[in-house]
Amino acid sequence: MDWNLLLQSYANVLLDPQVLLMTFIGAAGGIILGAIPGMTATMGIALLIPFSYGMDLITSVGMLLGVYCGGMYGGSISAILIHAPGTPSAAATVLDGYPMAQKGQAGRALAIAMFASFCGGIIGAILMTFLSPLIANAAMSFGPAEMFMLALFGLSVIISISGKSIVKGLISAFFGLLICTVGMDPTNGFIRYIPKSAYALYEGLPFIPTLIGLFAVAEVFLGYEKYCGKGEVTEEVQAKVTHVLPTGSDIKLIWKNILSGGLIGTFIGAIPGAGGDIAAFVSYGVSKNFSKHPEEFGKGTPEGVAATESANNGCSGGAMIPLLSLGVPGDSVTAVLLGAFIMKGITPGPMMYVNELPIVYSVFAALLLANLAMLIVGMLGVRGFVKIISVDKKILMPCILIVSLVGAYSINQNLFDVGIAVAFGIAGYLMTKYDFPLSPILLALILGPLSEQNFVRYMNIVDGNIGMIFTRPISVAFMVAAGAFLVYSVISQRKVNKKTQIKDEQA
Amino acid sequence: MKKMKTQAFANLICALIFAGIAVYAIVVSMGFRQFKNSTVNPSVFPQIMAGGLLVCAVILLIQSIIRLPKDTTQAPTLSLRDRGIRHMLLCIVITIAYTFLWEYVGFLILATITMMILMYLIDMRKPVLMIVVSVVLPVVIWLLFYKVLSIAVPLGPLEIIYDVF
Numbered sequence: 004m005d006w007n008l009l010l011q012s013y014a015n016v017l018l019d020p021q022v023l024l025m026t027f028i029g030a031a032g033g034i035i036l037g038a039i040p041g042m043t044a045t046m047g048i049a050l051l052i053p054f055s056y057g058m059d060l061i062t063s064v065g066m067l068l069g070v071y072c073g074g075m076y077g078g079s080i081s082a083i084l085i086h087a088p089g090t091p092s093a094a095a096t097v098l099d100g101y102p103m104a105q106k107g108q109a110g111r112a113l114a115i116a117m118f119a120s121f122c123g124g125i126i127g128a129i130l131m132t133f134l135s136p137l138i139a140n141a142a143m144s145f146g147p148a149e150m151f152m153l154a155l156f157g158l159s160v161i162i163s164i165s166g167k168s169i170v171k172g173l174i175s176a177f178f179g180l181l182i183c184t185v186g187m188d189p190t191n192g193f194i195r196y197i198p199k200s201a202y203a204l205y206e207g208l209p210f211i212p213t214l215i216g217l218f219a220v221a222e223v224f225l226g227y228e229k230y231c232g233k234g235e236v237t238e239e240v241q242a243k244v245t246h247v248l249p250t251g252s253d254i255k256l257i258w259k260n261i262l263s264g265g266l267i268g269t270f271i272g273a274i275p276g277a278g279g280d281i282a283a284f285v286s287y288g289v290s291k292n293f294s295k296h297p298e299e300f301g302k303g304t305p306e307g308v309a310a311t312e313s314a315n316n317g318c319s320g321g322a323m324i325p326l327l328s329l330g331v332p333g334d335s336v337t338a339v340l341l342g343a344f345i346m347k348g349i350t351p352g353p354m355m356y357v358n359e360l361p362i363v364y365s366v367f368a369a370l371l372l373a374n375l376a377m378l379i380v381g382m383l384g385v386r387g388f389v390k391i392i393s394v395d396k397k398i399l400m401p402c403i404l405i406v407s408l409v410g411a412y413s414i415n416q417n418l419f420d421v422g423i424a425v426a427f428g429i430a431g432y433l434m435t436k437y438d439f440p441l442s443p444i445l446l447a448l449i450l451g452p453l454s455e456q457n458f459v460r461y462m463n464i465v466d467g468n469i470g471m472i473f474t475r476p477i478s479v480a481f482m483v484a485a486g487a488f489l490v491y492s493v494i495s496q497r498k499v500n501k502k503t504q505i506k507d508e509q510a
Numbered sequence: 511m512k513k514m515k516t517q518a519f520a521n522l523i524c525a526l527i528f529a530g531i532a533v534y535a536i537v538v539s540m541g542f543r544q545f546k547n548s549t550v551n552p553s554v555f556p557q558i559m560a561g562g563l564l565v566c567a568v569i570l571l572i573q574s575i576i577r578l579p580k581d582t583t584q585a586p587t588l589s590l591r592d593r594g595i596r597h598m599l600l601c602i603v604i605t606i607a608y609t610f611l612w613e614y615v616g617f618l619i620l621a622t623i624t625m626m627i628l629m630y631l632i633d634m635r636k637p638v639l640m641i642v643v644s645v646v647l648p649v650v651i652w653l654l655f656y657k658v659l660s661i662a663v664p665l666g667p668l669e670i671i672y673d674v675f
Contacts, residue, residue, distance in 0.1 A: 044657070050659060144625050170570050174528050177563035181535055184559060188552035191545050195552055196538060220605070227601040262551055329642075355585030398643055401628035404605065409651055412612075413661045421609050429602060436523050436586045459550045469548035 005360065009132075012364035015061075016372060022065045023376075025058065029069025032374035034384065036070070039079020040087045040215050041410025044074025044120055045335040052343060060347045067343060068373035070320070075316045076120040076377050077280060083112045084392050085403050087219030091210065092279030092315035095446050097218060097289045098164060099300065099307030106303050110245070110389045111253070115305045116312045117381040118249050120263050123313030124374035126265030127272065127320020131327075132367045136356070138321070139425050142273040147461035152481035153274065154454035157281050157446065159485040160288030162492035164442040166301055167503070172441045179447025182208060189456045190193050203419040206309065210448055212411040212420040213427050216410070217441050219407035220428025225435060226400045247382045249305075257309035260290045264313030271314075272321020278334040279315035284315035284442075292491055296497040318372060327351050327363055344393045350424035360493070395415050513578060520585035522574035525567045532564035548622025597631055604628060621648035 016022055029051070036047040047070040056061030078093030083100035103112035129137065145153070159175070165172020185196045186207035197204045219401060249257070264286040271282040290310035291300040300307050318334070330352035332338035339358040344351050355363055391399070411424035431441055466472040472478050513519055535556055542553040590596055608624050614672040615623075625644040634640055656675070665671055 017585065046659070048580070170566055170573065174563060174570065177559055177566055179527065180559040181531070181556065181563055184556040190550065191543075191548055191552055193543055193545075193552040195542060195556060196535070199580075203535070212638065226599050227632060228594040228598040231597035232592060262615060265663070298519045355557075368583045395634075397634040398639070400632055401625045402643070402647055404628065405625060406651065408608070408664060409655065412663060413655060414597075416661060418612055421612065423611050425602075425605050428605070432598075435581070436588075437520055441526070455555045457563075458555070461550040488533060 008361060009134035009364050009367075012361055013368040013371070015367050016065070019061075021058075022062050022372070024041055025062050026065035026069040026372050027376045029066035030073035030097045031069075031374060031380045032130045033070035033073020033075075034077040034080070034377065034380055035073075037093075037128050038080040038388075039410055040081055040089055040219055040407050041211055041413050042074075043211070043414075044071050045210075045339060047074055048336055048339045048412075052339065052346075053233070055343060060349065061345075061369055063343060063347070064340070064366055065369040065372060066096075067340055068370050069376050071340075072120070072124050072316060072370075072373040072377040073380065074318060075124075076117055076312070076381055078315075079116040079120070079308075079312055080388050082218075083116060084109060084388065085219065085382040086222040087403065087407055088214060092216060092283055092318070093165075094214060094218075094280060095283035095311040095315075096308060096444070098311070098429035098442060099302070100306050102301070102303030103305070104254050104392055105307065108303065109392050110247075110385060111249070111305070112308055113381075113385050113388060114301075115257060115308045116254060117378060117385065118254070118262065119309040119312035120316040120381075121378040122261045122372050123268055123316035124179065124319055124377070125371065126313070127269045127323075127368060128370040128374060129320075131270045131320040131323050131370065132364075135324050135328050136140040138270065138273045138324050142270075142275065142325055143329060144477065145274050146479045147457040147464065148475050149481065150277075151276075151454055151457040151461055152472075152478040152485070153271075153277060153281075154450045154457065156481045156485040156488070157285055157450045158454070159488040159492065160284050161290035161391070161443045161446060162489060163291045163495065164284065164301075164440065164446065166438070166440045167500060168438065169493065171316065172443050175434065175439050175441065176443035176447045179444035180451045182444075183448060183451030183455070187473060189452070190459045200415065201443045202287070204418065207452065208448070209415060209420050209423055212424040213448060214445060215407050215411045216424035216427025217431040217444060219403055220424055221431030221435055221441070223400050223407075223433040224428060226396060230396055230400070247385045253305055257305050260310040261313040262288075262304045262443055263289060263293075264310045268314035268317020269321035269324075272318030272334070273324040274321075275325055275331050275334075277453075278322070279318040282314040282318050282321075283311040284446050284449075286310045288488070288492070290496050292488070297495055298502050311355040316374070319374075321368070323370060327355060327366060328353065330355075339398075357410065359495075392458065422460070440461050513551050513581075515584055515587075516578065516581040517583040517585045518574045518577040520582035521570055522578065524573035525574060529564055529567035529571065532560045532567060535560035537562070579665075600631055601628065604631070614666055616646050616668050617663040618652055618665055618668055620666070621651075 028330050033044060033047055036042045044401060075092055078088055078090030079096045082088040082093040082096040085105050086097060086101045088097055089095045100112045124310045131292060161172055161176045162169055185204060187194055187205045206304050268282040269287045271277045287307060287310050299451055322334045326337045326341060332341045349359060357421045408421050434441060536593055539553040539556045544551050604627060611620055622644045626640055629640045655663055662672060
């Protein structure tokens with residue numbers, strides 16, 4: 004590694020006023036966009052591409068990475084405040100972020116989410132700087148068998164996010180996996196469970212409208228029942244913010260989760276096809292299982308928020324690794340970034356480390372700067388964001404519904420998606436009411452298509468001989484890890500249930 | 511307490527519903543076309559998932575039957591005698607109507623009217639505030655989506671605005 008060149012590139016990026024300005028603008032835009040349910044960082048980057056035509060490469064990359072990192076954190080704002088994950092990557096943040104807000108700790112949750120996002124992003128950027136070629140090679144050895152096993156490993160987290168009843172969690176998960184099979188089958192193109200005229204469902208259920216329905220719309224229905232019920236008055240949720248950054252004691256509590264989340268996020272982000280949503284759930288499951296008090300997870304613990312947010316932002320660095328090292332985008336955002344590079348006449352790939360090393364180092368620096376910009380803009384905004392939940396629920400509930408439904412429409416600009424959001428809103432309401440957890444459905448919707456596609460692809464490659472999967476070390480490692488994780492999760496969840504039962508009896 | 515109002519009975523009903531969904535999925539998947547050259551046919555994955563759902567639903571069913579005689583936990587109600595349930599159902603009906611009418615009435619008009627009705631439904635009784643919020647929010651959302659994000663939401667009779675702007 005050429006340290007002089009590395010430091011020089013960092014100095015050039017961090018001291019360039021134009022790069023600084025555009026990265027901060029990008030981060031602010033990303034946070035706002037990410038906070039709107041239905042809007043994703045990919046959409047923000049795609050919208051900004053035309054504006055980057057006139058800028059030089061690093062300025063435009065800085066701006067686009069600002070949107071990327073800002074969008075990742077922005078998604079957690081609505082997840083924490085109104086139970087509506089702004090982006091799929093923030094879906095796992097709902098699990099503990101929203102209960103924290105309900106306990107009057109919205110400011111604390113936002114500060115932790117922001118700090119964890121920043122740290123996760125920095126971990127990703129550092130790993131990207133020093134281990135890029137190494138991780139890229141490991142990630143590239145992922146074929147269909149490994150991807151299938153990664154999906155199974157991801158699904159092993161289900162027990163950890165099932166709440167009180169493992170059976171109900173599994174029912175939710177299988178229900179989610181079953182509805183993933185609606186639409187065209189990935190290999191033969193056979194239409195399953197829908198009439199041939201239902202074109203809108205050929206590619207399966209649209210993920211973001213389903214997410215909006217299950218969480219945001221269902222929450223509004225539950226709110227109407229609660230606040231219009233027997234003399235129930237809309238309670239004031241305390242929204243006082245004393246710190247815009249986590250306190251020393253909070254950092255002491257969450258640093259392990261941040262570290263593990265950042266590492267998990269970077270590694271999963273580096274695997275093409277796997278993104279922040281998977282990383283966040285895996286990190287949450289790992290943090291819960293290794294926590295000294297797993298019973299607190301799902302009830303509003305800072306560790307849960309830190310684990311998910313550091314993982315989804317760690318992905319930003321991870322996803323850049325295969326892009327720069329091999330020219331293979333790790334997710335949809337880096338696919339758009341690849342377009343930006345090509346537009347500027349630079350083709351990412353192994354030769355970039357030989358011919359364009361200053362640009363590679365400048366991109367590393369731009370990612371670091373983007374995370375810093377996200378932290379600063381986030382800190383400035385925390386007090387303002389928190390005010391949302393102090394708005395009277397009688398105004399807030401209708402507003403959430405209208406914004407959520409527009410968000411569902413915007414992703415494909417299709418009114419059918421609004422119908423999907425409403426249908427899943429009703430399903431989400433009923434399932435929440437009868438204690439069926441919603442997060443396993445979401446995880447199933449993320450991992451179901453990934454597992455089926457890769458399973459079928461692998462079976463076609465090995466001509467139906469499933470035993471061949473045991474000859475692939477990474478697959479076997481994931482299989483063993485998934486099995487161990489599953490068993491450990493069941494034991495851990497039983498302990499949690501016993502503890503909770505004893506506490507309830509004592510109360 | 512009547513057994514039909516217990517959590518165990520609610521779980522039993524839920525288990526039957528999910529078991530029904532699983533059986534339906536399995537039966538329908540049996541009619542899926544089989545491809546001779548394919549190692550994994552389109553029915554395989556749905557049948558595995560529906561099988562898993564069925565097994566879990568049966569476990570929940572057995573658990574519920576065992577717990578039913580002793581269970582005293584009251585299940586959440588869906589009774590129409592509860593004002594909260596009535597208002598929630600009205601909210602769902604309004605939301606469904608909103609979805610169907612969006613294309614014809616347009617976002618700006620429909621969202622304004624819907625917001626006012628929904629606020630009234632949740633016992634908001636400040637007319638000025640209701641009108642201001644119901645008008646301002648849809649306009650701000652529309653401007654944000656149209657001008658910043660280049661997303662044109664259907665405006666129905668007000669579609670003419672797109673020609674002006």
